[in-house]
Amino acid sequence: MKEQTFLEGFAVEDFQRDLIHWFEKEQRDLPWRKDNDPYKIWVSEIMLQQTKVDTVIPYFNKFIEQFPTLEALAEADEEEVLKAWEGLGYYSRIRNLHAAVKEVKEQYGGKVPDNPEQFSKLKGVGPYTTGAVLSIAYGIPEPAVDGNVMRVLSRIFLVWEDISKTGTRKLFEAIVRKIISKENPSYFNQALMELGALICAPRNPACLLCPVQAHCRAFHEGVQTELPVKTKKANVKQVAIAAAVLKDEHGKILIHKRDGAGLLANLWEFPNCEVIHSQENLERQLEKFLQEEYGAAVQLGNPFATLEHVFSHLVWNITVYDGKIIGDVAETEQLKLVDEQEIGLYAFPVSHQRIWQEYKKKETGG
DNA sequence: CAGACGTGGAT
């Protein structure tokens, strides 16, 4: 179906007015709405990808305090920047943002590009972020189609396409191009998302409070809870992991920096390996891994914790050992022996923060 | 185009 099909008989200007008036009155007071600094808008949009507003707020405030300007972020050390993102997830976002900000500093004199062609070429900047930053920071009428917008518009226009399909977003972008306010694209885009967050919720939409109820075809037909159509994915893969908190004779802890690409890229972790044959010879496999990969001869203790950590696409079932390092380990950029007090200086994923918590609990508890 | 890529909160 083409976008024209959905737009027949739709009162575009009334819709824009009702939507924007509602946003002017009801918008939340959020830290990235205090000014229109393109850099801050950009940071907020990256943080907000697949992440709740309540989760982002404290990270955003601290991040801007630490890196107040694009220049400051561009000049910061990678380790420092990664540490600021610790716990937020989807860590490629910060790697890409850091690279992109450096690019803007060097290629554009520190000014965030105000056209879609240049801005969307930057790392980590896709169609949504392009529209969001350019419309909010510069008032440029580009669509910013996220999950909220697809949900809201699927209901208003009775769109039955599956929003989990990659191509469906383009249909919504085409619709937005037809209905976006040219006078205030910033408020139009934000209002669509705000409406999705506050009124047009996934479950139990508050249609009786909706400022654009009169424009909503799903409400008119009483099918708002059946939209949007979204197919669910199959169960995630289970992965068995054996991990170890290892001390040398000076009481220093062995930590390892993960590869620069893939899962939890560049984050630090306690030595661990995937276990091939579930439950059989965990200890043996871990010892062999530590010897071959890190050149570390170890005396493992008994497992002191088993943790389950759920990702969006897999599950780690972690068995955690303590142990002693026998002899010396050659330290590298990726492999360090650190004091317990220094652990907090390194960026760890939540799964390994939990390992450390369990270890400390064991040490102090008995 | 699917699948990879994190985490914590709501129902």
Added chain:
DNA sequence: TATCCAAGTCT
């Protein structure tokens, strides 16, 4: 407890 979700992008 299980499932779904939240302002997506990259490969």
